[in-house]
Amino acid sequence: MQKELSVAVIGATGAVGTEIVELIERRGWQLKHLLLYGSSRSAGSEIKFKNSSITVKALEMANYEAVDIALFAADSSIAKEWSPNFIETGAFVVDNSSAFRMDRTVPLIIPEINLSAVTSGTRLVANPNCCTIIMLMVVAPLRKFGKIKRIIVSTYQSASGAGRDAMNELELSTKAAVSGQEYQHKVLPHPYAFNLFSHNTPIGEDGYNGEESKVIQETKKILDDPDILVNPTCIRVPVMRAHSESITVEFEGNAPSVAEVQQALSEFPGVKVVDDREANYFPMPIDASGQDDVLVGRIRQDISNPSAISLFCSGDQLLKGAALNAVQIAEAVFGIKLELSPAMSG
């Protein structure tokens, strides 16, 4: 029999926190307690769980002692301030922010790829950036064909990566646009309806923005390969909750065949090959939304380089890009067996 766990979700009312709570229910975790924490602003709100609801408390009221697993879905500053309290009283923490990702003492984990970086002494694991997770889910399986030298990636990122307010802004500004109304954007730095723009994280001296730098650095850490080269261009598109990515993977030697890549990706857990050339059917955000799997297709030999493969993927930013990966980390570490059918839609 599995041990019943006490689980805390920090940032439970946010876009990712809400998904974590839903995943815990859907995946049938055996719980002693589910404790939901938020800002003082969201304290007091009720979140549906199973046939009941749970009241969100302010983080200041947290009962650390009771917690086996603390899943942080809040800002970096919150994670830095509050996660030590949970760890000191014996909890295992998974943090979805960027606070600890590049800390050498903190494993940065995609369970299908580098779970071995978690040791028996690990008390804190960082959840990678959403673009990094979705990209590596379809790139890491290709390492069996030889050393990967370089990845060139252009993203088509959804609103959800900027949080629930950004999703609302996409909806409201689009509603205004189609009815000829003015809309003053408040959340994102540019008009979002029928528009797209470079990711709004600050640009470094090298010309890459914060989001792109995360993809570059996190890829090296997760693949444990300081030499792997990544050239990302991160673009926000008017899509609700799934990121898509156009990826070219260059190998040191010759590239594998299309059939070999399709086979390797179809065998990889958490990846679903959607690559029907005949029907012209490939990964799309509407199909990836609400799905645990990252969809991948358009798999082809790069016509410009015999050592490269190009492909296109879509993955739910809130699920595998954030909440699901965090939940899977906890499941792997605690040996949680799923009690329910894991897939919502696939």
Add this chain to the structure above:
Amino acid sequence: MQKELSVAVIGATGAVGTEIVELIERRGWQLKHLLLYGSSRSAGSEIKFKNSSITVKALEMANYEAVDIALFAADSSIAKEWSPNFIETGAFVVDNSSAFRMDRTVPLIIPEINLSAVTSGTRLVANPNCCTIIMLMVVAPLRKFGKIKRIIVSTYQSASGAGRDAMNELELSTKAAVSGQEYQHKVLPHPYAFNLFSHNTPIGEDGYNGEESKVIQETKKILDDPDILVNPTCIRVPVMRAHSESITVEFEGNAPSVAEVQQALSEFPGVKVVDDREANYFPMPIDASGQDDVLVGRIRQDISNPSAISLFCSGDQLLKGAALNAVQIAEAVFGIKLELSPAMSG
């Protein structure tokens, strides 16, 4: 004094044809006649021109003899069937379809780049694919820094490239989505509201779709460089009328500096550098829409390759991507001097 011209626009009621008529007015062409032709379905409709309106006639009623310049903005089949009639009676034809683009006897022209491919005997010029034009406007100026070996491009293509019906479908399906209504897509092969998808042209044996193959082949022809390698991924996004492209350009030798690229692009006619790292302001479709210039920014050394530069551009698909380029070809060949301020918005 300029000669007054008789001009015919074929496909005058379509998305591109309408823009051609507007451009002829805005750019102050001195006209003897403006003849507008369309399908029998659109015959009889009135198109505004200056302070009057012109009745669209069925192409079957065309008076070829009267025409100096015939601008075709119709399907390939129409271009193949009808353009010989205009040419035989002395007209100069610019065709916006793909009918003649890869015909070795027909120049494929972006006036800023390869006007020299037009000779005194040229009676027919092909207007390139919209993605090709917008990409080459920001890539061709970089040839001064050395031979370009390879271009990797991921597109963010607007509805307008699929015509007016696709633009309407984007609007109607989005309107339905934001009000919780069902919408059955009729024009594009997939739901378009808050979605994106691989370009729906058929996939060849090499895994590239028709749109991507055009970009590959047309680039070689326009740059007169059979060896240049292009790896495109063409994606349709829910944007109305400007295409964006994420581009990496690999040189045979070392790449130029960012400052050199910015300088070269800012000096190139038809290109506007929008590259404010401090303000995080870069090319966006809403800024490119209605603009003659292709906007370019995010100019940076490719962090994964010292021989490469990455950049991001947006250009109005209906203007420089189609109608404007066709009109500019005719202006260059006929030495048409612009009488009015050419820019609508910049």
